[in-house]
Amino acid sequence: MNRNAFLDTKFITGAFCLGIMLFAAVAGSIFNPYQPGVQELLDSLDPPSLTSGHLLGTDHLGRDIFARVAAGARVSLLIATSVVLISGVAGMLVGAMSGYLGGLRDVVIQKIVETFWAFPPILLAIAVLAFFGQSLANLILALVLQRWIPYCRVARAEALVLRSKDFVAAARIMGGGTGWILRHHILPNLWSSSIVIATFSMATAILAEASLSFLGLGVPPEIPTWGGMLAEGRSYVTEAWWIAVFPGLSIFLTVLGLNLLGDWLHDAYDPKKDLNLR
Amino acid sequence: MxxxxxxxxxxxxxxxxSGLFGPSxxxxxxxxxxxxxxxxxxxxxVGESGSGKSTIAKVLLGLLDPDAGSFSVGGERMFGGAEPAVPAVRRGIQMVFQDPYSSLDPRMNVRAIVGEGLDIARALPRAAIDQRVAEHLALVGLDASAMRKYPHQFSGGQRQRICIARALILEPRVLIADEPVSALDVSVQMQVLNLLLDLRDKFQLTMLFVSHDMAVIDYLCDRVIVLYRGEVVETGETTQVLDAPQHPYTQKLIAARPGMRTGSGIPAG
Incomplete structure (x- = not known):
């Protein structure tokens, strides 16, 4: 990565989108006098206004949209970050072992991966949530079960290449066992590609969480989420567009920002581009 | 002897x-x-690609099990006996690779690369390993300040010196070099070859030097064996084999480097 990479349009736009969202999330929970869960039935369906106090209006129960969007951001980011971290670590470890060990163990692991891959992701998540019940932890589990696959595949492919490198042979000649080689030669070299997948994966996790919450299968309904707000706003969309539009806009900006940043990282870490620079 | x-x-x-049930x-x-x-x-x-040179190297290093045969170093059987060789004996054979780029982990600094053998063994405290790494870098003509640098900051010849330092840190008795200079510029080749000769004298190293470059073999090796399709077709003192090659394949190899025996193949010194 060279220094000029930060002047890239993708980076600037992506960082700008995410910056707005993060700023709004922080401002909405610190400087906004309203709480996301407090109902003011007399103020229900107030339109967005700079003077009435409800900057983004209120929903059908008189709850402040700005406060709820900010609270939803925290929930979404918490879920997405946990999903990305857990699935990333699990997928990388399994994929690296699969690729490095090879043979029968590789075949077995790849069959398991293909089995998971064969399920439509939302269906798998619905099945998990229906079976284990609705909670934050189960939602994270449901999303991890589908998100670890891309890490695993990429890690396996890269481990297959790394395994035949001379520095791995040198480590074996010097007495390094499988654990040593995985820790010191395989996993550290997977770092750059895992960062790129993590960025895209974060966007997908946010979308998946929003879809499940929209269907009413996400976190328990008392926790405000973007998907849940979209579902509530659906029935009022003709008379109070702001209930659905602002959480929708939040999803849009966050996912767009993450995808642009992922794209930028992908370009910046591209090994072929790296080769041209030298 | x-x-x-x-x-x-x-x-x-x-x-x-070929395929799950296909013929093997x-x-x-x-x-x-x-x-x-x-x-x-x-x-x-010496031998062309596919003649089994690398297979011999891999078998001697313990990276590959042979189907049959035996191999011993200093009277100790490495395989072909009842007991598998002790890991410590195995580590007495080290390797310098052909490609100075893929043989160094790009994400490790030189301290970690050269000291890896000692780090794996965990027999020494960190400070002692640092000391040994500095000594071995000096041995191959690199400054101790190289320890904190990464492979991409070095030239091909310097990288090969780092590989030699890594191979020597476990104080091996045998060094196997698989075409260690074929990826380097001719001027740098000489420096690395001279370094190998110095180290041989200093540590009484026994070396197996794999190459297809007859000029390099002529400069470095005491004796030579010629491998053709997995079999040894010629053995002897280097001068004898190069002056009077017996096997037609050896004759062809030498003819491929015209003027070599008159000294124009590789500059002396």
């Missing part, structure tokens, strides 16, 4: 199956290879 390394009747074939085909890599290396000697191993 008696043999320090004894290789007897080494055989290896690679089997591969067999490629013979080594068809009964035997040779000796004396203590402190540099033995050249």
């Amino acid at each position: 008696s043999a320090f390394i004894e290789v007897r009747d080494l055989r290896k074939a690679f089997r591969r199956r 085909s067999e490629t013979r890599a080594l068809g009964g290879v035997s040779f000796d290396i004396r203590k402190g000697e540099i033995l050249g191993l």
Whole structure:
């Protein structure tokens, strides 16, 4: 990565989108006098206004949209970050072992991966949530079960290449066992590609969480989420567009920002581009 | 002088199956290879690609199990006996690779690369390992300040010096070099070859030097064996083999470097 990479349009736009969202999330929970869960039935369906106090209006129960969007951001980011971290670590470890060990163990692991891959992701998540019940932890589990696959595949492919490198042979000649080689030669070299997948994966996790919450299968309904707000706003969309539009806009900006940043990282870490620079 | 390394009747074939139930085909890599290396000697191993040079190197390093045969170093059997070789004995054989780029982990600094053998063994405290790494860098003509740098900050020749330092840190008795200079510029080749000669004298290293460059073999090796399709077709003192090649394949190899014996192939010194 060279220094000029930060002047890239993708980076600037992506960082700008995410910056707005993060700023709004922080401002909405610190400087906004309203709480996301407090109902003011007399103020229900107030339109967005700079003077009435409800900057983004209120929903059908008189709850402040700005406060709820900010609270939803925290929930979404918490879920997405946990999903990305857990699935990333699990997928990388399994994929690296699969690729490095090879043979029968590789075949077995790849069959398991293909089995998971064969399920439509939302269906798998619905099945998990229906079976284990609705909670934050189960939602994270449901999303991890589908998100670890891309890490695993990429890690396996890269481990297959790394395994035949001379520095791995040198480590074996010097007495390094499988654990040593995985820790010191395989996993550290997977770092750059895992960062790129993590960025895209974060966007997908946010979308998946929003879809499940929209269907009413996400976190328990008392926790405000973007998907849940979209579902509530659906029935009022003709008379109070702001209930659905602002959480929708939040999803849009966050996912767009993450995808642009992922794209930028992908370009910046591209090994072929790296080769041209030298 | 008696043999320090004894290789007897080494055989290896690679089997591969086409499809799950398809017929398996067999490629013979080594068809009964035997040779000796004396203590402190540099033995050249010559042959075209596919002749089994790398297979011999891998078998001697323990990276590949042979189908049959035996191999001993200094009277200790490495395989072909009842007991598998002790890991400590195994580590007495080290390797310098052909490609100075893929043989160094790009994400490790030179301290971690050269000290890796000692880090794996965990027999020394960190400070002592740092000390040993600095000594071995000096040995191959690199400054101790190189320790905190990464492979991409070095040239091909310097990288190969780092590889040599890494191979020597476990104080091996045997060094196997697989075309260590073929990826380098001619001027740098000489420096690395001279370094290997110095180190041989200093540590009484026994070396197996794999190459297809007859000029390099001529400069470096005491004796040479010629490998053709997995079999040794010629053995002898380097001068004898190069001056009066017996096997037609050896004659062809030497003819491919015209004028070599008059000294124009590689600059002396």
